[in-house]
Every structure is written in C-alpha cells, then in structure tokens.
Amino acid sequence: MKLTLHVWRQKSTSQKGAFETHVMDSVSPDMSFLEMLDELNQALITNGKEPVAFDHDCREGICGSCGVVINGRPHGPQRATTACQLHMRSYQDGQEIWVEPWRASAFPVVKDLMVDRTSFDRIIQSGGFISVRTGSAPDANEIPVPKVDADKAFDAAACIGCGACVAACPNASAMLFTAAKVSHMGLLPQGQPEREQRVLSMVSTMDEEGFGSCTNHKECQEACPKEISIDYISRMNRDYVCASKNKG
Amino acid sequence: MELNSKIPSGPIQDKWDSHKFNLKLINPANKRKYQVIVVGSGLAGASAAATLAELGYDVKCFCFQDSPRRAHSIAAQGGINAAKNYQNDGDSIYRLFYDTVKGGDFRSREANVYRLAQISVNIIDQAAAQGVPFAREYGGMLANRSFGGAQVSRTFYARGQTGQQLLLGAYSALSRMIAAGKVKMYPRTEMLDLVMVDGKARGIVTRDLTTGKIESHAGHAVVMATGGYSTVFYLSTNAMGCNVTANWRAHRKGAAFANPCYTQIHPTCIPVSGDHQSKLTLMSESLRNDGRIWVPKKKGDTRAAKDIPENERDYYLERLYPSFGNLAPRDLASRRAKDMCDLGQGVGATGLGVYLDFSDAMKRDGEATISEKYGNLFDMYERITGENPYRQPMRIFPAPHYTMGGLWVDYNLMSTIPGLHVLGEANFSDHGANRLGASALMQGLADGYFVIPYTIGDYLAREELKDVSPSDSEFIETEKQVRQKIDRLLSIDGTRTVDSFHRELGRIMWNHCGMARTDKGLKEALVKIPELRDEFWNNVRVLGEGSDLNQSLEKAGRVADFLEFAELMCHDALTRAESCGGHFREEHQTEDGEAKRNDEEYSHVSAWEFTGVGSTPKLHKENLEFENVKLATRSYK
Ligand SMILES: Cc1cc2nc3c(=O)[nH]c(=O)nc-3n(C[C@H](O)[C@H](O)[C@H](O)COP(=O)(O)OP(=O)(O)OC[C@H]3O[C@@H](n4cnc5c(N)ncnc54)[C@H](O)[C@@H]3O)c2cc1C
Ligand code: FES
Numbered sequence: 001m002k003l004t005l006h007v008w009r010q011k012s013t014s015q016k017g018a019f020e021t022h023v024m025d026s027v028s029p030d031m032s033f034l035e036m037l038d039e040l041n042q043a044l045i046t047n048g049k050e051p052v053a054f055d056h057d058c059r060e061g062i063c064g065s066c067g068v069v070i071n072g073r074p075h076g077p078q079r080a081t082t083a084c085q086l087h088m089r090s091y092q093d094g095q096e097i098w099v100e101p102w103r104a105s106a107f108p109v110v111k112d113l114m115v116d117r118t119s120f121d122r123i124i125q126s127g128g129f130i131s132v133r134t135g136s137a138p139d140a141n142e143i144p145v146p147k148v149d150a151d152k153a154f155d156a157a158a159c160i161g162c163g164a165c166v167a168a169c170p171n172a173s174a175m176l177f178t179a180a181k182v183s184h185m186g187l188l189p190q191g192q193p194e195r196e197q198r199v200l201s202m203v204s205t206m207d208e209e210g211f212g213s214c215t216n217h218k219e220c221q222e223a224c225p226k227e228i229s230i231d232y233i234s235r236m237n238r239d240y241v242c243a244s245k246n247k248g
Numbered sequence: 249m250e251l252n253s254k255i256p257s258g259p260i261q262d263k264w265d266s267h268k269f270n271l272k273l274i275n276p277a278n279k280r281k282y283q284v285i286v287v288g289s290g291l292a293g294a295s296a297a298a299t300l301a302e303l304g305y306d307v308k309c310f311c312f313q314d315s316p317r318r319a320h321s322i323a324a325q326g327g328i329n330a331a332k333n334y335q336n337d338g339d340s341i342y343r344l345f346y347d348t349v350k351g352g353d354f355r356s357r358e359a360n361v362y363r364l365a366q367i368s369v370n371i372i373d374q375a376a377a378q379g380v381p382f383a384r385e386y387g388g389m390l391a392n393r394s395f396g397g398a399q400v401s402r403t404f405y406a407r408g409q410t411g412q413q414l415l416l417g418a419y420s421a422l423s424r425m426i427a428a429g430k431v432k433m434y435p436r437t438e439m440l441d442l443v444m445v446d447g448k449a450r451g452i453v454t455r456d457l458t459t460g461k462i463e464s465h466a467g468h469a470v471v472m473a474t475g476g477y478s479t480v481f482y483l484s485t486n487a488m489g490c491n492v493t494a495n496w497r498a499h500r501k502g503a504a505f506a507n508p509c510y511t512q513i514h515p516t517c518i519p520v521s522g523d524h525q526s527k528l529t530l531m532s533e534s535l536r537n538d539g540r541i542w543v544p545k546k547k548g549d550t551r552a553a554k555d556i557p558e559n560e561r562d563y564y565l566e567r568l569y570p571s572f573g574n575l576a577p578r579d580l581a582s583r584r585a586k587d588m589c590d591l592g593q594g595v596g597a598t599g600l601g602v603y604l605d606f607s608d609a610m611k612r613d614g615e616a617t618i619s620e621k622y623g624n625l626f627d628m629y630e631r632i633t634g635e636n637p638y639r640q641p642m643r644i645f646p647a648p649h650y651t652m653g654g655l656w657v658d659y660n661l662m663s664t665i666p667g668l669h670v671l672g673e674a675n676f677s678d679h680g681a682n683r684l685g686a687s688a689l690m691q692g693l694a695d696g697y698f699v700i701p702y703t704i705g706d707y708l709a710r711e712e713l714k715d716v717s718p719s720d721s722e723f724i725e726t727e728k729q730v731r732q733k734i735d736r737l738l739s740i741d742g743t744r745t746v747d748s749f750h751r752e753l754g755r756i757m758w759n760h761c762g763m764a765r766t767d768k769g770l771k772e773a774l775v776k777i778p779e780l781r782d783e784f785w786n787n788v789r790v791l792g793e794g795s796d797l798n799q800s801l802e803k804a805g806r807v808a809d810f811l812e813f814a815e816l817m818c819h820d821a822l823t824r825a826e827s828c829g830g831h832f833r834e835e836h837q838t839e840d841g842e843a844k845r846n847d848e849e850y851s852h853v854s855a856w857e858f859t860g861v862g863s864t865p866k867l868h869k870e871n872l873e874f875e876n877v878k879l880a881t882r883s884y885k
Contacts, residue, residue, distance in 0.1 A: 036524075058322065059527045184381070
C-alpha cells in the first residue's frame with residue numbers, strides 16, 4: 001500500500017508545532033499502526049532526519065502508553081482498539097492519514113506525538129486507593145463480593161489510563177477516567193469506608209489540573225479502547241452530590 | 249567473590265519464621281533517616297516502594313515509562329498462584345512448593361521456593377483488600393482455575409488482565425504513599441549506572457528522559473526491580489522498553505549474574521507475520537485448557553484447517569503426553585511445536601505455526617461459554633491476524649517470554665554487592681530452569697510486599713553506613729562515565745539504525761541461544777556477537793542531542809548493553825552441558841527427545857563475575873541441596 005502521512009512535529013512543549021508530510025510506498029496490511037511509524041522512523045534516520053517521538057511500550061493494548069489522534073479520532077477508526085493494536089488493513093491504498101498528539105491543556109505536548117499525562121497520576125494520588133497497609137488484610141474470602149458487583153467493578157477497573165477520553169471530549173474533560181476509578185472502588189465493599197472522601201478529592205483534583213467539565217457529548221465512551229461506559233459518570237455524579245451533602 | 253546464600257538452618261517450614269525473628273529491627277522513629285532507592289515500578293518495585301514507605305523509610309522510586317502504572321507487569325494475563333486451597337482439591341503450601349521445584353527442573357533453591365509458597369496466601373489477601381477485582385463465584389467467594397499444567401486449581405485471576413489489576417493495586421498503594429510525601433516518584437527517568445562507595449551500593453545515576461539531564465541520587469540502599477531481558481531476542485512477548493541495562497550496569501560493578509541462559513519460550517504466541525514485526529503477542533496459556541493443539545499429519549499440507557479430516561491430524565501433545573495432553577509444561581509444549589515445524593508439518597504462510605483449535609470445546613460447551621471465558625483473547629487475535637478464531641483454529645508459535653536468570657541474590661534478596669537488593673524478574677531466585685505459569689506475579693509481589701520489607705531493615709541495622717551525597721567523588725566519576733558513553737553514541741554518526749543492530753542480535757540469539765542450543769551454534773554466536781558489537785560502536789547512527797528527549801539514544805544505550813550481555817548468555821549456555829527446563833542442549837536429550845539433566849555435574853547455580861568486555865567471565869558455583877524434594881526425572885507422560 002502507498003500512504004500519505006501528515007505527522008505532527010513539535011520540538012518541545014514551549015515551541016510551536018506543525019504537520020510534516022511523508023509518503024510511504026510499501027506499507028503492509030499486516031503491520032500495526034505503530035510498526036508503520038517504526039518504518040517511517042527507520043527511513044527518517046537513514047535520511048539523516050530525526051525520528052518521530054511517540055509513546056508506546058506493551059503494544060498489546062494494555063499499558064496505555066500509546067495514544068495518537070488519527071484522522072481526528074483518538075486511537076483511530078477501529079472500535080475498542082488502541083493505536084498499537086490497530087492494523088494497517090483498516091486503511092486503503094492511496095489514503096491520506098493525519099497523526100497528531102492528544103490535545104488538552106492538562107496534557108501538554110512533550111515532543112511530537114508525546115504528551116505529559118502526569119495529571120492522571122495526580123488524580124489517583126488524591127484518593128484513587130483503598131488505604132490498607134501491607135500485612136493488615138483479612139483472609140481474602142472474609143470479604144465476599146457478589147459476582148455482579150465484582151464484574152461491574154472490573155468493567156470500570158479495566159481503564160488503561162491512556163487519555164483517549166480526554167482527547168475525544170470537546171471540553172477535554174477527565175470525567176470518564178475519574179469516574180472509572182471512583183466506581184471501581186465504590187462498587188466494592190472494601191472501598192466503602194473512604195467512598196465519600198475519595199470522590200470529593202478526586203473530582204477537586206481533576207478540576208485543579210485544568211480538565212474541562214462534562215456536558216454529555218459521550219465522545220469519551222466512543223473513543224475508549226476499553227469501552228468504559230458513561231453510566232459510571234452518572235454514578236460518580238450521584239456519589240459526589242451525596243458526599244457533598246453529607247459533608248455539609 | 250563469595251556466594252553465601254544465607255539460607256537459615258532448621259526444618260524448611262520453619263526457616264522463614266525463625267529467620268524473621270532473627271532479623272534485626274530498626275526503631276520506627278529511625279526509619280525515616282534511611283533513604284532507599286527503588287528502581288522499577290512493576291509489581292516488585294511498586295509493592296516494595298509502597299511497603300517500605302508505609303514502614304517509614306524515605307523512598308525514591310524510578311521508572312522509564314511516563315507513569316508507574318505502565319510497567320511491563322501490566323501485560324500479564326493469566327493469573328497468580330496461591331496455596332489457599334479454597335477449592336478443597338488437595339492443594340497446600342507443600343504442594344505448591346513441590347510443584348515449583350519440580351517445574352523448575354530441580355535447579356532452584358528449596359528454601360526460597362518454600363517461602364514463596366508460604367507467602368503466596370498473604371498476597372491474595374493483600375490484593376483483595378486493595379480492591380483488586382478478582383474473578384468471583386456467585387456466592388461472592390474467589391474463583392480459581394487450573395493453569396500452566398497444575399493439577400489443582402490454585403490460580404486467582406481477573407479475566408485475562410490479572411497483571412493489570414494487580415499492578416493497579418500496587419500502583420494505588422504507591423500513589424497513596426506519593427500523596428503522603430513518603431515516596432518521591434521519578435517517571436520517565438532511566439537508571440544508567442550504579443554508584444558504589446566503599447564497596448557498597450550507595451546510589452544511582454539517572455537520565456531524565458524528557459530533558460536529558462544526568463543526575464545522581466544517593467541512598468543507604470538500592471533496590472532494583474527492573475524486570476526481565478527477553479528483548480535480547482528483539483522479538484519477544486515483552487514490552488518494547490524491557491531491557492537489561494540496570495542489571496548489566498550492576499553486574500559490571502560486581503553483582504554476580506546467575507543462570508543468564510535460562511529463558512522461557514512460551515508456546516502460545518501469535519506467529520511472526522513479516523519483517524516489520526516489532527513484537528510478538530502472547531495468547532494466554534489458559535487457552536490450552538480448552539483448545540486442542542494439532543498439525544496436519546502430511547508435510548507441507550496447504551489445505552485449510554477445516555478441510556483436513558480428523559484422521560489426518562496429529563494432536564501431538566495428547567499423543568506424547570497422555571496424562572497432561574495440551575497442558576504439558578511450557579518448555580515441552582514449545583519444543584514439540586518446533587519439532588513439528590522442523591518436520592515440515594507447520595501451518596500458515598511461513599510454516600512456523602501450529603493450530604490451537606476450539607471447535608471441540610465449542611461443540612461441547614457452546615460458543616457462548618467459550619466466548620465468556622476467552623472472548624477478549626479471541627478479539628485480540630482477530631485484531632492482529634484478521635482471522636476469526638470462532639471459525640478457524642488459531643495459529644500459534646513459541647516466543648521468548650520470561651527470563652529465569654537474573655542477578656544472583658541471597659535469601660535476603662541481596663546481590664553480591666552489599667546494599668544492592670534485587671527483586672522480581674530481575675533476580676534469579678525462585679524459578680530454577682523453568683517458571684510455572686502464574687508464578688511470576690506471585691514472586692514479584694512476594695519479594696516486594698513481604699520479603700524485602702523485613703530483610704532490608706536487617707541490612708540497614710547491621711551496617712555502618714556513612715553519609716554520602718551526590719557531590720562525592722564516586723558520584724561525580726560515575727556521572728562522567730555515563731556522559732562519556734552518551735557522547736560516544738552520539739558522535740559515531742554511522743549508517744545503520746539502532747533497531748537494525750537489535751534485530752540482528754535478536755536473530756543470532758534466537759538461532760543459537762533460543763529454544764534449542766548446541767555447542768557448535770553457541771561457539772558461532774560467541775564469534776558473531778563481538779563482531780556485531782564492534783560494528784555497532786563504529787557504524788551506528790544516533791541522531792539528535794543528549795540534552796533533549798531522544799528515543800534513539802535511549803534505545804542505543806540499551807542495545808549497547810545487550811551486545812555485551814548476549815555474550816554472557818552464550819557462555820552460560822555453553823558451559824551448562826546438560827538440558828534442564830528452558831535450557832535445551834541438543835547433545836543432551838533422551839532417545840525420545842526429552843531434556844536430559846546431569847545432576848552429578850550441574851546441580852548448581854552458575855553465578856558469573858564480570859571480567860571486562862569481550863573477556864571470558866568467571867564462573868562461581870552455588871551448589872543446590874535437595875533435602876525435601878527427591879531429585880527425579882521430570883515426567884509428564
Ligand atoms: C505478555 C505477558 C504475560 C504474562 N502473564 C503472566 C501471568 O499470567 N502470570 C504470571 O505470574 N506472570 C506472567 N508474566 C510474567 C510477569 O508479568 C513478569 O515476570 C512480571 O510482571 C515482572 O514484574 P517485575 O516487577 O519484576 O518487572 P516489570 O513489571 O517488568 O517492571 C520493571 C520496572 O523497572 C523499570 N525499569 C527497568 N529498567 C529501568 C532503568 N534502567 N531505569 C529505571 N527504571 C527501569 C521499568 O520502568 C518498570 O517500572 C507475563 C509476562 C508477559 C510478557
Ligand atoms: S503500547 Fe501499550 S497500550 Fe498501546
């Protein structure tokens with residue numbers, strides 16, 4: 001396949017970026033999207049040009065490192081698929097492809113296609129945990145968890161923290177990410193003691209980090225490679241209201 | 249170099265308890281005066297950093313990913329073992345211990361393995377309390393499955409994402425300690441060398457991967473939990489960033505490297521599709537519980553799987569290992585797949601693949617049941633290959649997956665360098681020559697949550713440790729060496745990319761130090777590797793600057809270390825003239841092609857001392873004593 005690639009190049013956070021165009025002559029349909037970028041980079045280096053920087057690690061759709069906007073869609077066209085798992089058989093000969101980084105003020109561009117997502121870590125640090133010291137846990141079967149609750153908690157816990165939800169949202173909101181963690185823990189008996197404090201702190205950190213608010217576009221759910229449902233956002237909103245009231 | 253394993257005396261079931269009692273303690277108020285450097289935020293590193301911080305130590309934690317949550321542990325799929333015996337099917341600490349020693353082909357330390365089996369039960373309690381959403385039965389109790397050839401169901405799992413959920417548990421504990429100001433986290437920061445003061449590990453030199461800044465960090469002890477090195481083969485199931493750099497740098501400073509040649513080749517991975525391939529994807533071993541493995545009986549049979557009648561198929565694992573069948577251990581399943589392909593019975597365009605077929609299971613249990621169990625894996629397979637495993641069998645082939653070898657550690661998880669502790673896949677300790685499925689997660693978390701928190705205190709309490717700081721000459725000198733290496737890499741300006749060298753090294757290793765090894769092949773590799781290394785240092789092209797985010801430079805440093813380490817792996821494989829577990833020497837096999845151990849001569853750990861690049865490393869042996877498990881030929885017939 002022959003493809004025309006427009007890739008975002010930006011030297012650093014403070015410098016301005018722009019698209020750079022490359023024509024790729026022999027793309028195999030069996031390549032993953034990132035392998036196609038690898039090939040581009042090999043060619044760039046051979047021609048004395050600096051390769052395109054992009055985050056990636058597991059290449060199995062689980063670490064959440066990779067993440068680029070492809071023709072306007074985070075992680076590209078395939079449902080429930082990260083960029084590393086997207087394969088070039090989704091494209092046709094002669095197609096033009098635009099690749100750019102996540103765009104959100106809470107995710108500043110580090111270089112080319114890489115962004116700084118440490119704001120997500122800070123949201124978790126503000127309450128995305130159950131305080132249990134190592135060694136203090138009771139026997140695991142002393143806390144029975146109904147299977148339906150465990151399954152629902154799992155669906156939320158499946159979040160890989162890639163940031164596609166933020167990139168897809170017109171307001172660059174991190175509601176889906178935050179709601180997934182709040183719900184994962186809030187659905188489990190172990191998560192009850194800190195449930196109210198957790199939602200209050202995580203939501204407030206989310207706001208401080210500069211993420212936008214949710215105005216129900218549902219784009220996040222569409223873009224999420226783990227298909228996390230926006231029902232968790234409603235659930236978090238209810239928890240939040242409840243916790244705020246109780247706090248008085 | 250002295251190898252003192254410090255295995256406590258006494259009956260095996262009492263060793264750990266009595267050892268814990270004998271370990272020195274540090275007064276709670278004094279712990280914060282001790283700085284501990286933890287390199288790595290995978291299961292081993294994150295659990296260690298969080299727990300040490302909870303105890304009161306002042307912890308710094310490092311990882312090269314942009315967040316600690318993305319460490320390679322996240323990719324583990326199948327599950328974690330624990331001797332809970334919740335299924336009432338005859339499991340016990342002793343049985344898990346026994347299975348692990350046997351599975352490791354009698355090349356691990358009994359005392360370490362027994363402790364691991366004991367601690368396994370606490371790990372599940374800890375993880376469940378953290379909110380890890382393990383699979384449950386309808387009554388709300390934890391579910392288990394049998395995994396990797398075990399005859400009891402002792403594996404706990406969270407769908408096909410057990411590693412992810414356990415790591416997110418450890419990451420949440422770590423995040424809590426970061427928020428409390430007890431851990432300072434350094435993401436996108438790579439350790440490039442170890443700093444020694446008075447013969448002890450006292451710090452590290454790092455490169456900030458965003459700004460390129462080289463910096464030193466001083467501490468009272470260093471804990472490395474930097475993972476495995478399967479990426480020495482270039483193509484493996486490991487994440488792209490996995491590397492041997494931290495281990496290799498420590499080895500160069502005096503840490504013995506144990507059993508580097510013990511590599512696990514996993515039987516169920518998606519075959520290579522072309523030269524562009526950057527990594528191989530593992531299909532969870534759990535698939536072998538329901539899938540049947542076969543190849544056509546006829547060589548070079550190009551018919552579609554569905555057109556090959558039942559009597560023209562060879563279900564070779566069921567034929568060769570009637571009692572274990574498709575669940576035969578990983579090393580056997582991998583080698584038999586290779587044999588079939590070598591005989592010309594392989595499937596797929598390259599002939600390097602065998603079928604994993606679910607049609608019988610779907611007939612028996614219905615498509616819905618199979619989809620509930622393996623749906624996510626089937627989807628992943630289809631995404632990668634474009635083929636639907638509900639309609640045609642999967643194609644699988646073995647790929648490098650896990651490295652049992654690693655830095656030598658004593659019972660306290662301390663290397664031969666005082667103060668340098670090594671946890672998780674980075675050490676060599678518990679799996680002998682072959683790791684059983686679902687045991688790596690167990691070991692990483694055992695090391696981090698439940699072993700190092702005890703043993704490091706003993707080290708800190710016993711040693712006289714003077715104050716050191718990054719302005720001391722030892723730190724400045726190490727920083728200088730790190731800078732020189734970077735400058736050299738940037739100044740070569742040759743014609744070949746870093747990746748092209750890595751690929752070539754990978755091919756050498758796969759052909760000569762992979763699934764089957766020979767004296768001749770290993771000697772050939774020992775000629776080719778130094779040649780490739782020389783070419784690398786004369787002809788690699790690394791563009792850009794050191795004072796900037798530079799992914800080629802990061803890779804170049806890692807590949808440079810692999811090019812030294814690969815030689816050690818081959819030396820180790822060459823000197824171990826026997827077959828055991830993941831190390832298969834063609835000269836040493838039984839008539840029917842099974843591994844032939846030589847307990848008389850090789851019942852030892854090979855711990856290697858660095859003697860210089862390109863110079864033959866020095867071998868030290870730690871003899872393995874088997875007092876509880878009788879040495880036997882591993883038979884799965
Ligand atoms: C696809 C796959 C599936 C698996 N499934 C299972 C399973 O089902 N059950 C099981 O028990 N095991 C499984 N394993 C094995 C298991 O996942 C690993 O052995 C284990 O997670 C390793 O954990 P770790 O903490 O030792 O290292 P890792 O998780 O690899 O973490 C290494 C850490 O060290 C950091 N690091 C490395 N080098 C440096 C450096 N120089 N400077 C700074 N930081 C550095 C990294 O950033 C990372 O944080 C699987 C492995 C793979 C590849
Ligand atoms: S590289 Fe890990 S999710 Fe894509």
